[in-house]
Amino acid sequence: MSDIVVYVRSQPQLGDQIVAFATLYQLKAWWPERRLKVVARDDVGHIYRGLPWVDEFLRARSLLDYARSLTGRTQVSVNLHHSSERFGLINLLRPPAIRMGFRNARISDLVWTHCHRKDESEYIGLANLRLLATYRPLDAEHVARRCFAELARPHRHNPRGSDVVFLPGGGSGPFKRWSLAHYLRLADSLKTLLGADTRYTFVLGRQEARERAELDALRRGDIDVAYCRPLSELSALMLRARLVVANDCGPSHVAQAVGVPYVGVFNQPNPEWFWRRRGAVEVVPREPRAGINAIRPEQVLHACTRALSRTRPMPA
Known part of the structure; x- marks a missing residue:
């Protein structure tokens, strides 16, 4: 059972996942007592399980897996996919109180309580943080730096x-x-x-x-x-x-x-x-x-x- 569920992009490359790290870091900073779960289609659990602000990773192999990823306990859903209608549908089945997603002139735009317009000229890591900023203001550059400073902590004396x-x-x-x-x-x-x-x-x-x-x-x-x-x-x-x-x-x-x-x-x-x-x-x-x-x-x-x-x- 997780209070915060984050759906990361369906891409297996490392870079596609790294650009989500600062978003996960900031969510945990806002709600340190809540459990945070990352959900992905691809086999990228080895990337996320080592992050200090991720409590659980779920590989969703089917629409049913995605649907089950939200429970009655889930309070926040963050959807980092840019265009799929699937995630709007999933959030309608058991809607968390806070539903963040990208607005891209699709029916699913109506599902989100907080949304950021998808812009293909915007750096993806920045877009993810600007999505969070629709809920609460933040300084994207400072958040990103603090995220990786925290990740680097075991090597600070190296x-x-x-x-x-x-x-x-x-x-x-x-x-x-x-x-x-x-x-x-x-x-x-x-x-x-x-x-x-x-x-x-x-x-x-x-x-x-x-x-x-x-x-x-x-x-x-x-x-x-x-x-x-x-x-x-x-x-x-x-x-x-x-x-x-x-x-x-x-x-x-x-x-x-x-x-x-x-x-x-x-x-x-x-x-x-x-x-x-x-x-x-x-x-x-x-x-x-x-x-x-x-x-x-x-x-x-x-x-x-x-x-x-x-x-x-x-x-x-």
Whole structure:
């Protein structure tokens, strides 16, 4: 039995789930005594069960599973799906007192007690928090940073850290991967901006085993590799960074949430996955069909300079 039920998006990718973390954090901050359950279609329970503000995870394999996820005890339902009528129907079967969802010119718009208009030009993580803000005002940037600071708490005394964190992954395929050679050229150029003693960490996952081998072979003392590290450790690493440069990949959403200077390298404009905040700059190919590796390191260096110059002091 759960007092708060959150329906997360039906997408198996890590990034699609990370953008819901701050929403879950804020719900638990508002109602710490209530049990919070996450419901998903996909097998993503391993992502949510380790979060300190999630009490239960349910994988819903059928409409009946979804219908049973709401009980007489449920007081709050938060629906992070953007377009499915299914969740409006589910909330009508046993309506909680508070029903939050996205408004998108569908019949289900009438179900919600609190709603936020779906806008495909709005970063998804921000849209989720703006949905919560229709119930009670909040500062989305501060909530996101506090969320990942809490997640990083087990590593707060770990001295590991670097000036610059690079995220060269892209689980969807090579079209999202700015090359390792470009990142290394950028690293050398950043020393003129940040100092000769600048240190770098490359965050890599299993799909970047080749990149790991190439970096290990370089034996550069200014480069560290964080390979297959948990999100709690990556959160701590990025909170300590002076700058993060990332492809469009799952851990990039941690970097965007912690609020440090951030440069996103995209194969094309993708506003739903880029948080347009102070200190964040996106880089895309100058020619739409040129591909991500048509972006030159000099362009990204310029974006890094802009990101660093626009950043405001971060709260503790």
